[in-house]
Amino acid sequence: MRSQTYNFCSGPATLPTAVLSKAQAELLDWQKMGVSIMEISHRSPEFTAVAKKAEQSLRQLMSIPDDYAVLFMQGGATQQFSGVPMNFFGLCEGKQAGYVDTGIWSRKALDEAGRYVDARLVASSKDSNYTRLPESWALDEKLAYVHYTPNETIGGVEFPHIPDVGDIPLIADMSSTILSRPIDVSKFALIYAGAQKNIGPAGLTLVIVRRDLLDATPHSALPPTMNYRLFDENDSMLNTPPTFGWYLAWLIFDWLIEAGGLTAMGEVNSRKSARLYNYLDASDVYHNPIHPEARSWMNVPFVLKDESRNAAFLKFAEEHGLLNLKGHRSVGGMRASLYNAMPEAGVDALIDVLTKFAES
Amino acid sequence: MRSQTYNFCSGPATLPTAVLSKAQAELLDWQKMGVSIMEISHRSPEFTAVAKKAEQSLRQLMSIPDDYAVLFMQGGATQQFSGVPMNFFGLCEGKQAGYVDTGIWSRKALDEAGRYVDARLVASSKDSNYTRLPESWALDEKLAYVHYTPNETIGGVEFPHIPDVGDIPLIADMSSTILSRPIDVSKFALIYAGAQKNIGPAGLTLVIVRRDLLDATPHSALPPTMNYRLFDENDSMLNTPPTFGWYLAWLIFDWLIEAGGLTAMGEVNSRKSARLYNYLDASDVYHNPIHPEARSWMNVPFVLKDESRNAAFLKFAEEHGLLNLKGHRSVGGMRASLYNAMPEAGVDALIDVLTKFAES
Structure with missing residues (x-):
C-alpha cells in the first residue's frame, strides 16, 4: 500500500521510506543488543553515541559553526514561543523584542x-493579506532581537533569503524550512524547529543557538526543562529526552548526507515546487494566491476556482493515492506539503491528478 | 537475540514484546492507509480516534472518575516539578506547598x-538514609497541597499505600509506579508520570488532574505548553503532541487490559518483587538496604557485600542476557527494575544468575 501513496501532510509529515524501513528492521533488536533503541537508558554509552552522532551529522549537514550549541528539546516550536523571550529575558531589559x-x-x-x-511588530505583510513579504522594516537600536518565521506552514509564504537586520540578533522559527536547503547559520542568533516536518517524528524540538547568548539572564520563572544553558551544559540530557525521536532524527540526517546534503536537497526542493507552481499558474481551474517572490518551497496552498468542488477533489486525489491534501482548518482549500521526504515523482503524480480532475 | 535477554533498565524501560511487534508490523503502513502512524496529522480523524481510545483505555484501566481530566503532555516528570507549582500558583497564595x-x-x-x-518539607526519611518511610508528618491547614513520590526509582523506596493527608489536595509523581497495581485515583488531586517506565517510550508525560483544580490561577509566566487548563480545553492538542508515543501508550494500555488489568498486574508485580527480595534477604552475598515496609515493587537496588566484585557481576549477568542491571550513577551498585513488561521468568532468570555468580 505504501508504495501506492504519496503523503502531502503538513506535519507530522511523511518520512523517508528507507529510514522507516531501517527503524522497522531493528525496532525489537537494535544493534544486536536484544532490545529496542526505545528501551535503553539515555545515559547508556550506546545511546549517548547515537545522540552525539546525530549532533555531528546535523553539524555537518548545516555547517553549524563551533560556537553554536545544538540542543535536542521537547515541547515543539510552540514551547519556543515562550522559551525564546524567557531565556533572553535579560537581553530584553530596557529593550524591545x-x-x-x-x-x-x-x-x-x-x-x-x-x-x-516588551514585544513589538517590526514588519508585517498583513496589508497584502499575507500574500507577500513585508515591505518596510522598522529596525532600531532598541531591539534586543528580531524574530521571524522563514516559512509560514499554513499560508505557504517563505522568505527566499535571510533578511538583513544588521547587528541585531536574528531568531528564526525554522520548523517547516530547516534542512530544505543550505542555510548560513552564522547569520542567526538562534534557530528553532519542531521535528515533525523535515527532522523526524513529533515530540522532538531542535534549538541551535550562539553560545555567547546563553549568558543572558533568563526570566526568573523559566522552567529548567526550557533552559538553553542547562541543556547545553547537560548535553541535552537534563532529564530523559525523547530517545526514539532523537534516534530517528539521526537516521534522517544521515539519509540527507547520503542524498548529497542540503545543496542537493535544495535543488530538488526548488524543482519540485517550481513544477507545481508552474502548473497551477497555467491552470484555469486551480489558483495559488501567493506572490511569486514569497512562495514556499515546502507548503503549496491552492484552491479550486470553483470552491464547491473542493471535497470532490480531495476524494478524487485520495482514490489516486494522494493523501492529506486538505488545507489547514483555518483557511480551507488544499495544501501540498513538499518536504524533503516527498520525492519528485510525488509532485508528478499530483500534477497528473490535478490534470485528470480538471478534465473531469 | 531479544528472546535471549531480559532488560532491567530503570527507564527508558523494557516494553512488551507483543506491543513492539505490533508497532513494527504496521510501522510503514498503519491500518492499510499506506502511511505510518507517525506521518499523519494529529488532527486527522484517524489519529484523534487513537488519542481518544488511549484515553478511554487508561480511564478503564485506572477507573479514573469522570471529574478528572487526562492530559497527554511533554517534558517528562521534571517539567511537572515546575508545572505543578506554576499551575497551582493561585492555590498557594497565602499558603504553603x-x-x-x-x-x-x-x-x-x-x-x-x-x-x-512558598514550599516546605512536611515529612522526610533522610534520617534513615532514605531506607524507610517518613515517620512524622507536619500537616496543617496552611498547606495548599502535599506532594509526594510514591516510588523513588533510584532509592527503591515505595509507599505501600496512599498516605492520609485529610482534606489537603494530594499530588503524586507516579512516574515509576503508575499502572503497577490498582490505585484509587479519587484520593488524589493530581497524578503525573513520565511515560518511559510503565506507559510507553520517553517523550510523553501523563497528567491526571481533578477538574475543579483547573480553576486555580496559574503563575503569570506559565508557558501555554505546560498549562493544564489549556491542555484540557484542547484535548491535549494545543500544539502537535508526540503522536507515536501516544499511539504506543494506547497499545500498552490495551495490552494491560488484555492481561487482566491492574489487579492482575499488581498480583504479578507483588510476586516478582517478593521473590527477588526473599532471595536477597536469604543471601550472604547480596544485600538490599531498604526496610521491608518501604521496599519498591518496581525498582530493586542491591549491592554485593564485596563491592569490588560489582563490575564482575554486571559482566557475568550481561553474558547471561540480563541487561542494564547497573545502579544509578549517584548510588552505584546494582538495580533491577521490574516494571509491568518484565515477565516473571525474567526474575527467575535473575535469581538463577545471582545464584550462579554467588557460587562462582
Whole structure:
C-alpha cells in the first residue's frame, strides 16, 4: 500500500521510506543488543553515541559553526514561543523584542512573547493579506532581537533569503524550512524547529543557538526543562529526552548526507515546487494566491476556482493515492506539503491528478 | 537475540514484546492507509480516534472518575516539578506547598517548587538514609497541597499505600509506579508520570488532574505548553503532541487490559518483587538496604557485600542476557527494575544468575 501513496501532510509529515524501513528492521533488536533503541537508558554509552552522532551529522549537514550549541528539546516550536523571550529575558531589559508578522505562526510567536517582554511588530505583510513579504522594516537600536518565521506552514509564504537586520540578533522559527536547503547559520542568533516536518517524528524540538547568548539572564520563572544553558551544559540530557525521536532524527540526517546534503536537497526542493507552481499558474481551474517572490518551497496552498468542488477533489486525489491534501482548518482549500521526504515523482503524480480532475 | 535477554533498565524501560511487534508490523503502513502512524496529522480523524481510545483505555484501566481530566503532555516528570507549582500558583497564595522527602526525586520536586511558591518539607526519611518511610508528618491547614513520590526509582523506596493527608489536595509523581497495581485515583488531586517506565517510550508525560483544580490561577509566566487548563480545553492538542508515543501508550494500555488489568498486574508485580527480595534477604552475598515496609515493587537496588566484585557481576549477568542491571550513577551498585513488561521468568532468570555468580 505504501508504495501506492504519496503523503502531502503538513506535519507530522511523511518520512523517508528507507529510514522507516531501517527503524522497522531493528525496532525489537537494535544493534544486536536484544532490545529496542526505545528501551535503553539515555545515559547508556550506546545511546549517548547515537545522540552525539546525530549532533555531528546535523553539524555537518548545516555547517553549524563551533560556537553554536545544538540542543535536542521537547515541547515543539510552540514551547519556543515562550522559551525564546524567557531565556533572553535579560537581553530584553530596557529593550524591545522585535517580531515580523507574516501569518498565523509568526503572529502567535509575537503574542506569546508579549507575556514576558516588551514585544513589538517590526514588519508585517498583513496589508497584502499575507500574500507577500513585508515591505518596510522598522529596525532600531532598541531591539534586543528580531524574530521571524522563514516559512509560514499554513499560508505557504517563505522568505527566499535571510533578511538583513544588521547587528541585531536574528531568531528564526525554522520548523517547516530547516534542512530544505543550505542555510548560513552564522547569520542567526538562534534557530528553532519542531521535528515533525523535515527532522523526524513529533515530540522532538531542535534549538541551535550562539553560545555567547546563553549568558543572558533568563526570566526568573523559566522552567529548567526550557533552559538553553542547562541543556547545553547537560548535553541535552537534563532529564530523559525523547530517545526514539532523537534516534530517528539521526537516521534522517544521515539519509540527507547520503542524498548529497542540503545543496542537493535544495535543488530538488526548488524543482519540485517550481513544477507545481508552474502548473497551477497555467491552470484555469486551480489558483495559488501567493506572490511569486514569497512562495514556499515546502507548503503549496491552492484552491479550486470553483470552491464547491473542493471535497470532490480531495476524494478524487485520495482514490489516486494522494493523501492529506486538505488545507489547514483555518483557511480551507488544499495544501501540498513538499518536504524533503516527498520525492519528485510525488509532485508528478499530483500534477497528473490535478490534470485528470480538471478534465473531469 | 531479544528472546535471549531480559532488560532491567530503570527507564527508558523494557516494553512488551507483543506491543513492539505490533508497532513494527504496521510501522510503514498503519491500518492499510499506506502511511505510518507517525506521518499523519494529529488532527486527522484517524489519529484523534487513537488519542481518544488511549484515553478511554487508561480511564478503564485506572477507573479514573469522570471529574478528572487526562492530559497527554511533554517534558517528562521534571517539567511537572515546575508545572505543578506554576499551575497551582493561585492555590498557594497565602499558603504553603508541602513536600514529602523520600529521596532524590522528591527532593528535586521540592527544590524546584521553591522557585515559584512558598514550599516546605512536611515529612522526610533522610534520617534513615532514605531506607524507610517518613515517620512524622507536619500537616496543617496552611498547606495548599502535599506532594509526594510514591516510588523513588533510584532509592527503591515505595509507599505501600496512599498516605492520609485529610482534606489537603494530594499530588503524586507516579512516574515509576503508575499502572503497577490498582490505585484509587479519587484520593488524589493530581497524578503525573513520565511515560518511559510503565506507559510507553520517553517523550510523553501523563497528567491526571481533578477538574475543579483547573480553576486555580496559574503563575503569570506559565508557558501555554505546560498549562493544564489549556491542555484540557484542547484535548491535549494545543500544539502537535508526540503522536507515536501516544499511539504506543494506547497499545500498552490495551495490552494491560488484555492481561487482566491492574489487579492482575499488581498480583504479578507483588510476586516478582517478593521473590527477588526473599532471595536477597536469604543471601550472604547480596544485600538490599531498604526496610521491608518501604521496599519498591518496581525498582530493586542491591549491592554485593564485596563491592569490588560489582563490575564482575554486571559482566557475568550481561553474558547471561540480563541487561542494564547497573545502579544509578549517584548510588552505584546494582538495580533491577521490574516494571509491568518484565515477565516473571525474567526474575527467575535473575535469581538463577545471582545464584550462579554467588557460587562462582
